[in-house]
Amino acid sequence: MxxxxxxxxxxxxxxxxxxxxxxxxxxxxxxxxxxxxxxxxxxxxxxxxxxxxxxxxxxxxxxxxxxxxxxxxxxxxxxxxxxxxxxxxxxxxxxxxxxxxxxxxxxxxxxxxxxxxxxxxxxxxxxxxxxxxxxxxxxxxxxxxxxxxxxxxxxxxxxxxxxxxxxxxxxxxxxxxxxxxxxxxxxxxxxxxxxxxxxxxxxxxxxxxxxxxxxxxxxxxxxxxxxAVALRRRFSASAFLPDVRRHGATYFxxxxxxxxxxxATPPAPDDRDHPLRAGFGTEAGAVDAARFADRFGVRLTEGYGSSEGGAALQRSPDTPPGAIGRLAPGDDLAVVDPDTGSELPRARLDAAGRLLNGEEAIGELVNRGRSSFEGYWRNPEATAARTGGRAAGRAGAGWYWTGDLFFRDTDGFFHFAGRTDDRLRVDSENLAAAMIENILARYAPATGVAVYAVPDPVAGDQVMAALALRDGAAFDPDDFVAFLAAQPDLGTKMAPRFVRTLAALPVTATNKVHRVALRRAGFRCPEPVWWSPLAAGPAGTAYRPFTDEDRTALLALYKDHDRTPLLDR
Missing domain, CATH: 3.40.50.980 (Rossmann fold)
Incomplete structure (x- = not known):
């Protein structure tokens, strides 16, 4: 250093x-x-x-x-x-x-x-x-x-x-x-x-x-x-290209x-008329990164490095689409079971890059070597938790636990799969919200997708998806079911039980999807919700409007099983 x-x-x-x-x-x-x-x-x-x-x-x-x-x-x-x-x-x-x-x-x-x-x-x-x-x-x-x-x-x-x-x-x-x-x-x-x-x-x-x-x-x-740096008081999508041209910006x-x-801004014939050379960030996703390159002629590089400095991945020219990168020389990062600290099997991908064994391959990314994490100010408990002290006697004490879900393919490339807080457990199967989002992002009428857990009224979780629809688009349940059935990598437990449709996804001050707000609202939100009462999987799923009567009956079921407090977690 x-x-x-x-x-x-x-x-x-x-x-x-x-x-x-x-x-x-x-x-x-x-x-x-x-x-x-x-x-x-x-x-x-x-x-x-x-x-x-x-x-x-x-x-x-x-x-x-x-x-x-x-x-x-x-x-x-x-x-x-x-x-x-x-x-x-x-x-x-x-x-x-x-x-x-x-x-x-x-x-x-x-x-x-x-x-x-x-x-x-x-x-x-x-x-x-x-x-x-x-x-x-x-x-x-x-x-x-x-x-x-x-x-x-x-x-x-x-x-x-x-x-x-x-x-x-x-x-x-x-x-x-x-x-x-x-x-x-x-x-x-x-x-x-x-x-x-x-x-x-x-x-x-x-x-x-x-x-x-x-x-x-x-x-x-x-x-x-x-x-030099060019400053924009606050992010504005409509002012982005005018600012870039005005200041001669080459990177963002x-x-x-x-x-x-x-x-989402209206396409224009001069979308490629600018000096931008590159963009660097997180959470754009492979689909939108490709769309951005096609429209604006700018390559986006998805990076990974925690603000805490505990772990980082290095992208190389041969990094496949959807992957973040490999280990930097001298680093010792691994994908492990969050409960045992045991390293998980490598991911198997099909010819289209779709994950075939997510249940056994997705785990938490840890740094088992030296990290540059310097702790949290006046928060020894959080510092200890980040370095493996959050569960007494757990294997991996002293490692840096990122709190992020990844899988690693057979070529050694790491793929982001969401946050540990975004894990879902459906019928005893562990799922990563980001993996389902990557699939639902292909749904043409949607401009944005967020997937999150709502508690099952009896045990575990159910999958809920929020879809931000394009202007003038209406949710067509039959079209959505046909889309789900056509996705070969959508597992039998991944189809959303609930679908919330809205004009735009709620975001935080840093433009990240406000998942806490979505989770807490669940199916009690003001926007229209569609649901599949039987949750039969992608091939047999059917959606209908979630009515006030449905909500009353479902809430009664939560109460019967003493799980109502989980709806506000």
Whole structure:
């Protein structure tokens, strides 16, 4: 890690470089201006932090130039940035700020209403509002600060905390994963080599910077490679290509459903008229990645690397469609049974790449070797669980448990199969929601698909699917049954018992499908639900509307078996 140095050294290297460094609307800051602005803010930080406080800065901003400026400032000062999610509210937002021991909060006028209700863990004078004239007056005395001098005083090292990245768990309060300057710099160096980042590149940051994707996979490689970043306050599918053309963007990162939103925009004859070279992210899926390449002429690379830094897979030119990649040299990753830690058999795929033995091949991805996981801030229980301590005596203590389901084919390629929280157990058979989603994604009338478990009224789970339908499309149960029957890789337990149809899938602030909301609503949602009372499998499934009478009768069955509380899990 030390060989890659620190983020502070990379910020210092921007000094004297007058090429573009950050673009935002009509504003362009040079690399030199970014370094100078970071030094000024780091000097202000040194005079503002109370003695003895943790050097943690909460940043509650959209993607505006102040965000990378404060990232640079934290690096020079040996401080850490906690990205605060603006979609959090009230006591939850105040909890995130307090949990990460933020001694200073950087925000903007648009987000001030979020701070009106909760009791903040710092006095109001340590809330800096970047678009308030008083903020510029506050910065002015520090504008002559030099990055080298600030870094010498802050004494940052590769081990210095740099980021407190909140991870979105399916239940409970978000955890703040630690990321040191050395780990962030190492990630930047790795992606520069992997993506071939050039000094004349422009990285388009349209994913929220409070999330690890934009900082680790977008800002860090740009900083290492000497490239510029172009900032979009918030992701907009309709503004994507105009922004790319305006800023000359060559690379972008994505998470969640961003790619699907882009594909849902009306096709235009100039869809390939842009400078984009590549996209890098997660959860686009093989089908949509192929559609994106066909329409926009841009190859999407699906990567895998946890925000915690515990495991990563490396894509190579021979990686087959649908796979993530192989082990990086020296790594020891495996797919194991989550209960026993035993390595599972390799997956068998047919000629079309369809999984034939998912029941025995799908398990949790673990790193049995050395990982760069640095723990969670003030959460030893979660740290212990991630490193195998969550079940006393379980094999694999000391490994890094990713919480993600994978299978590994006979050629050694790893394939993502969902989250451990997205496992379903139907008639004693274990299923992965992502595998069913990959199949249902072929259904032409649907623009988006989410599969999740609803408790069976007696034992185990039942499969429920949410389908976002194209404009003007209506759910045709006979057509859907014919589609299911035509899918050779749809197992006998995979056909959805319930189908919810809606205009758009609910998403989180990072454009990931809001699975918790879908699971909790289940079949009690306001949108139309269709169901197959007999659940006879893909060949014999038949769907009819799920009526109020059906709901009443089914809820009574849950009550009879004392399983009603499971509906709210």
């Amino acid at each position: 030390a060989a890659n140095g620190t983020i502070a050294e990379l910020v210092q290297a921007q000094w004297g470089d007058h090429r573009p460094g950050a673009k935002f609307g009509d504003l362009t800051l040079t690399q030199h201006q970014l370094a100078a602005g970071a030094a000024a803010r780091a000097a202000l930080l040194g005079d503002t932090l109370p003695r003895g406080a943790e050097p943690h800065i909460g940043v509650l901003l959209d993607n505006v130039p102040e965000y990378p400026l404060w990232l640079g400032a934290a690096a020079l000062a040996g401080a850490a940035v906690a990205g605060i999610n603006p979609t959090r509210r009230g006591t939850e937002l105040a909890r995130d700020i307090a949990h990460t021991d933020c001694a200073l909060l950087i925000t903007e006028r648009a987000h001030l209403p979020l701070l009106d209700g909760p009791a903040l863990p710092m006095p109001r004078e340590r809330v800096l509002v970047v678009d308030d004239p008083a903020y510029q007056e506050l910065i002015k005395p520090y504008e002559g600060a030099l990055p080298d001098e600030i870094a010498a005083a802050g004494a940052p090292t590769p081990a210095s905390r740099m980021l407190l990245c909140f991870t979105s768990g399916s239940t409970g309060a978000p955890k703040a994963a630690l990321c040191s300057q050395g780990r962030l710099a190492a990630a930047g160096h790795s992606l520069v080599g992997y993506l071939g980042v050039r000094r004349d590149d422009v990285h388009y940051l349209c994913m929220p910077m409070f999330h690890g994707n934009a900082v680790i996979a977008g800002w860090a490689p740009a900083l290492v490679g000497g490239a 990162t994505y998470v969640g459903r961003a790619v699907q939103y882009l594909l």
